Amino acid sequence: MKRFIATLAALAALATPALAAPGETHAPQEYTWSWEGPFGTFDDRQLQRGFQVYQEVCASCHSMDLLSFRNLGQPGGPFEFLPDPEHEGELITFANPNDNPVVMDIASRYTYTEIDLETGEEMERQGIPADRFPNPYANDAQAAASNGGAAPPDFSVIVKARPGGAEYIRSLLLGYDYEVPEDVTLLPGQHYNPYFPGGVLAMGPQLFDGAVSYADDTPQTAEQYAADVAAFLAWASEPHMEQRKRMGLGVMIFLLIFAVLMWLAYRQVWANVKH
Ligand code: HEC
Known part of the structure; x- marks a missing residue:
């Protein structure tokens, strides 16, 4: 057994992607998330705050092409449960996220341009829950041109796409307070951040204490914003994580019961057979 565990550990170490480390790239700082472990779940409040940070700070540069507003209200999403206006302290949910009033309200604050099928003219309409999150730029070329040549990556699966997730x-967002090493030269528009592979990137610091006003008394600090937005992006990368974990647990329980039944049946079948 010990050898088995040691082999597993060795395999796991091999499978962990190494961080590209030219120069002095720092490994991400460790942080304890609510969704860690086999029973961990996302914290809805944190996802809501993270969405707010994304909307107010990041969305002017980073798209989230794969997300529709209705995803925000689906099972496991930030706005799945809303306070019940009729019974204080209770929560309500909507079978169809398109009927979720918070999701409808968020979508309705955006305008979309469409072709009117009858007149062929462009017309503007309000967003609806089925709309995708709007892209801040018309295309990749414009995105790159507006950011000194480096297009801000899409956020739909960014947490899955980066080692350290x-x-x-979180570390990258908080990692700008380092002195620029002597052997690093920054061109205009470039910033030093040792958590970014290579240390030089085209995104400056984005989060400052007090920049986003939370509705509750959660601390309004850059640290808190960074954790919240990272949590929101983790949810977006794996919106069905909670169902997956629940399903896994169900399967384990089923297998356990099945094993007990099989054992009892085995005893029954062979009870009177001499061996
Ligand atoms: C003013 C535009 C702008 C804003 C606002 C902005 N970013 Fe960026 N971001 C960029 C650009 C440009 C890059 C690409 C940097 C590069 O590759 O040099 C980038 C890259 C990134 C990366 C990718 C790093 C990698 O490994 O490729 C992450 C993660 C990121 N931003 C997170 C955020 C978050 C979270 C927010 C909101 C809190 C945010 N950004 C707000 C412009 C922006």
Whole structure:
């Protein structure tokens, strides 16, 4: 057994992607998330705050092409449960996220341009829950041109796409307070951040204490914003994580009961057979 565990550990170490480390790239700072472990779940309040930070700070540069507003209200999403206006302290949910009033309200604050099928003219309409999150730029070329040549990456699966995931994103957002090493030269528009592979990137610091006003008394600090937005992006990368974990637990329980039944049946079948 010990050898088995040691082999597993060795395999796991091999499978962990190494951080590209030219120069002095720092490994992401460790952080304890609510969704860690086999029973961990996302914290809805944190996802809501993270969405707010995304909307107010990041969305002017970073798209989230794969997300529709209705995803925000689906099972496991930030706005799945809303306070019940009729019974204080209770929560309500909507079978169809398109009927979720918070989701409808968020979508309705955006305008979309469409072709009127009858007149062929362009017309503007309000967003609806089925709309995708709007892209801040018309295309990649414009995105790159507006950011000194480096297009801000899409956020739909960024947490899955980067080694270190949410911890990397949190560390990156908080990682600008380092002195620029002597052997690093920054061109205009470039910033030094040792958590970014290579240390030089085209995104400056984005989060400052007090910049986003939370509705509740959660601390309004850059640290808190960074954790919250990283949590939101982790959810967006794996919106069905909670169902997956629940399903896994169900399967384990089923297998356990099945094993007990099989054992009892085995005893029954062979009870009177001499061996
Ligand atoms: C003013 C535009 C702008 C804003 C606002 C902005 N970013 Fe960026 N971001 C960029 C650009 C440009 C890059 C690409 C940097 C590069 O590759 O050099 C980038 C890259 C990133 C990366 C990718 C790093 C990698 O590994 O490729 C992450 C993660 C990121 N931003 C997170 C955020 C978050 C979270 C917010 C909101 C809190 C945010 N950004 C707000 C412009 C922006």
